[in-house]
Amino acid sequence: MKSSYIKRVLSEIVDLFFMLIVTLILSSVLFFQFMNKEMVQVFPFILIECLFFSALCFLGYIHIVLNYFILNNSVDVFYLCFIFVVFIFEIAYYFILENFLGGTVGHKIFKCHVVNIEYKKLNGKSLFIRSVVKTLSKYLFCIPFLTIFFNKNNQTLHDILIKSIVIDE
Numbered sequence: 001m002k003s004s005y006i007k008r009v010l011s012e013i014v015d016l017f018f019m020l021i022v023t024l025i026l027s028s029v030l031f032f033q034f035m036n037k038e039m040v041q042v043f044p045f046i047l048i049e050c051l052f053f054s055a056l057c058f059l060g061y062i063h064i065v066l067n068y069f070i071l072n073n074s075v076d077v078f079y080l081c082f083i084f085v086v087f088i089f090e091i092a093y094y095f096i097l098e099n100f101l102g103g104t105v106g107h108k109i110f111k112c113h114v115v116n117i118e119y120k121k122l123n124g125k126s127l128f129i130r131s132v133v134k135t136l137s138k139y140l141f142c143i144p145f146l147t148i149f150f151n152k153n154n155q156t157l158h159d160i161l162i163k164s165i166v167i168d169e
Contacts, residue, residue, distance in 0.1 A: 002154050003112040003166040011106030018105045019093055023086055087135060094131035099124055111169045117153075119167070126162045133158035 097104045103113045114130070116122055122130070137144035137157055144157035153165050 001168050003110075003168050005148060005154060007110045007112055007168070008148065008154065008166055011104065011110045011112060014106035014109055015093070015104045019086075019090060023089065087139075090135040090138075091128075091131045094134055095128050098122075098131070099127045107166075112166050113169060114159075114164050114166050117163045117165060122162070122164055126164065130158045130162050130164060133161055 094104060098107075098114055101108075107113055114122060114127075116126070133144075134156070147160060148154050148156050151160070153159075155165060159165060
């Protein structure tokens with residue numbers, strides 16, 4: 001049976017919270033490795049921005065777009081590195097957990113998992129593509145997630161592209 005909207009949203013919130021904690025730990029460690037005297041003064045603000053970036057998925061991306069493309073300011077290498085690290089971490093999180101453990105932390109808590117439309121386990125290539133598209137969707141202001149409301153199988157864009165569905169266990 002297909003998973004409900006509520007279960008999918010709640011499992012994604014759990015996954016985002018889990019990634020938020022790990023991202024904050026990683027960014028703090030990275031930050032302290034490369035910190036200089038000027039950065040010490042803005043560290044609390046960077047942590048707050050990291051928190052919002054992880055929770056809302058695209059705040060850091062907006063920061064770069066606004067500064068570089070709209071305001072014609074330079075972009076701090078730290079932000080670029082941070083966004084790249086978070087992007088790779090999110091792809092790895094979804095891919096590794098879904099491929100090797102059968103689901104993300106959120107999926108495990110809400111007892112659902114991803115299968116193809118024939119209700120068979122997805123292969124590694126499909127899960128990797130799903131992970132990349134799912135992560136990219138967050139950087140597109142989560143608009144591709146809205147497809148869940150317009151099809152009978154509650155599929156998001158990344159599910160439609162690889163012909164997968166999220167079902168209850």
